[in-house]
Amino acid sequence: MRPDPTPSKKNQEKQVNTDTEPLKGTFTSVLLLGAFIVVCWVAVFALFLNRA
Amino acid sequence: MLRLKTEQTNHVQVDKPSARLSLAFIIVAFASLSVGALAGMLQGMVRGGVIHLPSWINYYQILTAHGVLLGLVFTTYFIVGFLFSGMARTNGGSLTKTALRFGWTGFYTMLIGTLMAAFEIIRNNASVLYTFYAPLKAEPAFYIGSALLVVGSWLAGYGMIANYVAWKKNHKGQRSPLFAYMAIATVALWQVATTPLAIEVLFQLIPWSMGWVPTVNVILSRTLFWFFGHPLVYFWLMPAYIGWYVCVPRIIGGKIFSDALSRVAFVLLLLFSIPVGFHHQLMEPGISPAWKMIHVALTLIVVLPSLMTAFSMFATFETTGRAKGGRGLYGWFKHLPWTDVRFFAPFIGMLFFIPAGTGGIINASNQLNAVVHNTIWVTGHFHITVGAAVALTFYGIAYWLVPHLTGRTLTKKANRVAMVQIVFWSVGMFIMSTAMHYLGLQGVPRRTDYTDYMNNAEALSWIPWQRVMGFGGGLLFVSAVLLIGVLIYLGKFAPKGNEEYPIGETDGEQYTPAILERWPVWLSVLAVLIILAYAMPIMEQIQHAPPGSPPLRTW
Incomplete structure (x- = not known):
């Protein structure tokens, strides 16, 4: 049995509204974060290759 | 109606007995931080060649004091104090009597352990750094004190579990408060992760430092340490994540982005932060490359919940900033409360x-x-x-x-x-x-x-x-x-006055799968992962043990 009560119609509407709010900034931020990780990883790997 | 409910639930005051317990932990935490910070500054000055230490104190002694006081003592005391306060806050403001009893017993046990370890560090009998790597050997009281610190934290953890069980009994069929859920995940991680450390200290280091056995199996001791050492990082991070997921949304006037996502992140942290210790031992002999590779792969999985946390935080900030009138790609950014230290x-x-x-x-x-x-x-x-x-x-x-x-x-x-x-x-x-x-x-x-x-x-x-x-x-x-x-x-x-204890809420009711709260399921999966990752290599380290090392005192 699911512990939550079934969401009311009003809350379901609210949920839909929340989901459709734009999260463009979030999407861009996580892409930049991913790019930062990749760039740093590649830079240290390049250092490894140079020293090897 | 929703707003009224929020106002009411956010004015719960932690009662005096619970507040006293939390404060006791927090006072010791910041007392140890002040000494540890002084040790840290001295180290930096010595390493930079700016000052020389007097003859009665050595660099490795203050290095040990810095690591133990900040890495182990400050963090553990603060975390226990914070989690107890949050358990009380989300339980109508109070802890159960059982929780308080376990909490105080844990506090005094931890305090005795901390003082014993600190005494040996001050006497320069334990300059073995916070990892206390064998074959560097400290006096037995240092190891016994460390063991008591861990045992005390277990007792405190049992107090939180007792409080959680009592809440579940009184709220049958309901989802537990997010704070309490996350606190229990952190306690579970700590109980599992510190067990091999206790084994190392009790069965390897104490008998060896007492002189009852002449040598120690170094690779085994390090493996047991890193079984604990990596989840230790998550033991520090998970309470910080609780602050990010649960408290920060309320402080900025927003909502928790997703209750289910937050709980999934904590389950993943519990599962994947433990069977990964070999990535700290990649350069060590005595562990085959295949086992190292398995641990590296598992380590990269634990990146996932941290990335989920990053996404969730960005999303909370963006939805809150947009609700306050932020427009464009990053216009929401300036609507966050930059002058409020609780957020900053x-x-x-x-x-x-x-x-x-x-x-x-x-x-x-x-x-x-x-x-x-x-x-x-x-x-x-x-x-x-x-x-x-x-x-x-x-x-x-x-x-x-x-x-x-x-x-x-x-x-x-x-x-x-x-x-x-x-x-x-x-x-x-x-x-x-x-x-x-x-x-x-x-x-x-x-x-x-x-x-x-x-x-x-x-x-x-x-x-x-x-x-x-x-x-x-x-x-x-x-x-x-x-x-x-x-x-x-x-x-x-x-x-x-009444300073608010900020506990965020989700935007309306959200569906969270009940399985996320079935701890026996997750603890069983964790047990399987640990057996897969550690059983064979530990067996190899015992069966094909290298020659043991006698104790070394290099200072």
Whole structure:
């Protein structure tokens, strides 16, 4: 049995509204974060290759 | 109606018995931070060649004091105190009698252990660093004290579990409060992760330091240590994540982005932060490459919940900023409460966690680990992880938690000084850790007293950067002094009042799968993962044990 009560119609509407709010900034931020990780990883790997 | 409900639920006061227990832990935490910060500044000055220590104290002694007091004592006490307060806050303001009894027993057990270990460090009988790597040998009282610190934290954890069970009994069929759920996940991780440490200390180090056995199996002791050592990082991070997921949304006037996502992240942290210890031992013999590769793969899985956390935080900030009128790609950014230290401190901590997490991925990758292993890069990584991401979040929490527990308020003036403190800490940590990362990439070793390697030209070129490290350490110490000053003011002298204990809520009802709260399922999966990752290699280390090592005292 699911512990939550079934969401009311009003809350379901609210949920839909929340989901459709734009999260463009979030999407861009996580892409930049991913790019930062990749760039740093590649830079240290390049250092490894140079020293090897 | 929803707003009314929010207002009511956010004015719950933690009652006096629970507040006293939380405060006891938090006072010891910040007392140890003040001594540990002093030790840290002295280290930085010594390493930069700025000062020389008097003959009655040595570098490795203050290095041990710094690591133990900040890495183990400050963090553990603060976390236990914070989690107890949150358990009380989400349980109508009080802890059950059983929880209080376990809490106080745990507190005194931890205190006795801490004093025993500190006494041996002060006597210079335990300069074995916070990892107490064999074959460096401390006096038995240091190990016994460390064991009591762990046992005490277990007892405190049982208190939280008792409180959680009581809540579940009184709220049958209901989803537990997010704070309590996350606290229990953290307690579960701690109970599992510290078990091999207790085995190492009880069955290897204490008999060996007592002289009952002549030698110790070094590789086994290190494996048992890192079984604990990596989840230790998550034991620090998970309470900081609680602050980010649960408290920060309320502080900024927003909502928790997703209850289910938050719980999934904590389940993943519980499952994947433990069977990964070999990525700390990639350069060690005695462990086959295949097992190392399995641990590296599992380590990279634990990146996932941290990335989920990053997404969730960005989303909370963006939805809140947009609700307040922010437009465009990043227009929402300026609508966040930048002058409120309760938000500013953890936010800067989140920023530090971006390079910290990236450094963690680099450390855990086999070839890249060869570049940075045992260099001061690792020290830099460690400092921006626990010393910035975690510590700044804990400071931000302490600024509202201490006045809440003492029935006082965070005044505007105190908030301003606290903001300055956070800026000092951030700038100091940025300067120090950047120098550490830069030097580490050049191969400068960690855990080393000042030396110019007999006037070696290359080693001499490192000294200016080591001075930069020392300067950063100086700023951090100034910041620590400010921090203690503000906390004393908030605890003793600030105006009486009701400081809010911020607990965020989701936007309306959200569906969360019930399986996320079925702990036997997750603990069973965890057991399977641990057996898969550790059973064979530990058996090999016992069956094909290398020659044991007699104790060494290098100081």
